[in-house]
Amino acid sequence: MKILKLPKDKLDYFASVVQQFGEVHAPVEQDGKYVFKRLTRWSEARLAYDRTILPPKKYFLPPKEPLLVYRPGEGYVAPAGDVQHRLVLFGVHACDVYALNILDLVFAGKYPDPYYQARRKNIAIIGIDCVPDGKCFCRSMRADFVDHGFDLFFCDIGGHYLTFVGSALGDDMVLATETLFETVSPADIDEYKRRSGAKHEAFQLDVEIRDLPEIFEMEYGSAIWDDLGAQCLSCGSCSAVCPTCYCFDMNDEAVLGSRAGTRSRNWDSCLFSTHALVAGGENFRESRSSRIKFRFYHKQRGFVAEYGRPSCVGCGRCITACPVDIDIVEVLAALRETRHAATH
């Protein structure tokens, strides 16, 4: 990969150049929390942030998105939407880029999703490294480093940002600044490695994932799921904030007094009681415990069977968002530590 460096005091200038590649969105502070938002001034950007309330997923799979418009006589056509709108997301953390790489798998496959794919093409990503807090476990989930899925990625090495150039578009951004970026020296590489090692040590949470599928297989009937079902409110916050939850619902809205209408998709959650409900009232996951179990199984076990890795990236958002303090790391630890009393 092409690696360069950018003097930190040139970041503002770089940000002004980058505007020609699209509308710049970055984390800004809002009531003590952070949200990705369109910048009106570069000075609003907060690049030293812990985590945004919603992940960048909201740009690629919007909470509500019109898919088709129906007009009598014409049939269904895709609306002249904003999928072609060019954006630059500035300051995306590695786990969130990793999560997009996971969504890429889901929205590709036999039936590529043209809406997601168009947005992925038209939204540039400039990543930035971060300092783990007490809710981060991306290192455990192998999502603390990304080698693709971004255009540029900045890593703090003191006076400079070491810059990974991840795409031709990223390279164009570098070239557009003419002489802003410098070549890296062996000392820069050493400094990067030193800081990367220190970051590894800074994680407070650790989850062993190698044998998780095995443990999940054994604990399918665990009482832990009943306990969680009794606590969970089925509010769906954990799905909304999760960068790799992608379930959606599809609904038609008719234009009043005509047969024209719009078909949209909107975020859904497997924690909602209707998620597996079919006509006639049969519900394949009626109890809360079966639904919260499903969420864990799909992330930590089902996704492994399908794509070779868990879909969780360890961003810690669900831990922050849950109103009843259900903590994924604690659940995984409890499953591992469960001892089954001898029955004889």
Next chain:
Amino acid sequence: MLLHTDTAPPLQPAANPYQPYMARIVRIQKMLDDTRVFTLRFLDESMVRSFRHRPGQFVMLSIPGTGEAPISISSSPTRPEILELCVRRAGRMTSSLFRLSTNDVVGVRGPYGNGFPVDDIRGNHLLLAAGGLGMAPLRSLLWYALDNRHLFDGVILMYGSRSPADMLFRDEMLSLAGRDDVNCMLTVDADPSGAWTGRIGHLPSLFDHVTLEPARTYAAVCGPPVVYRYVLERLLAAGFSKDRILMSLERRMKCGIGKCGHCSVGYKYTCLQGPIFTYWDAINLPEMI
């Protein structure tokens, strides 16, 4: 792995897989008070010619302004150019479908799902066991087998309904009873009319009247949960291996193309890896049945 997907030429995935193609309702047949067969033909002639499905696949059917739902294709790919959908009125979408008449247009996208593994079944006996609306997906396989009769050894059809009046495709079924290349066994739970001259008894009781060769037979089963329960019991008792029993599963579906997450069972998406599963797959996936 038993199920594979190379029988039909793949439909060129449309540029936008969410986009339905408009089709005209060319015929509506009333089957029961709440069940009708809608015969559809795409408006676009190139779609008429290019649409190819495998028995057991389904489409996503759209009623403009109302919504979309998964419906099995009841017609056989050996009878192309039209699609027959046998629909029971269940809720919003199906109710507004029932308000449409001949010549109205609906939206169709697909075909989706794996369908029955017809290449594996070739050269074997085929046993079809349907209860009630379970005939909807099985009828496609039935006619596929009858139209390609030389590809299969014996063909046995077991079909159980609540009463003679509840039998779907009744005339068609009765006409099969006169053919010598299919063992057509029809039964009804009860006959309030007194005019039924055929068998009376539950679907599983038909097993008392046949000799099966389980090692050389594939059984395709579809019906309400009670049918699965008792028919599976009889098949296992007859010595069927669990991967020679094929079943069609119903799950909530929104996208039909492996994106929306609604149809998942355990680690699989019913819309992609199903809706046809072997019994072995079914018992090995958590929450499958």
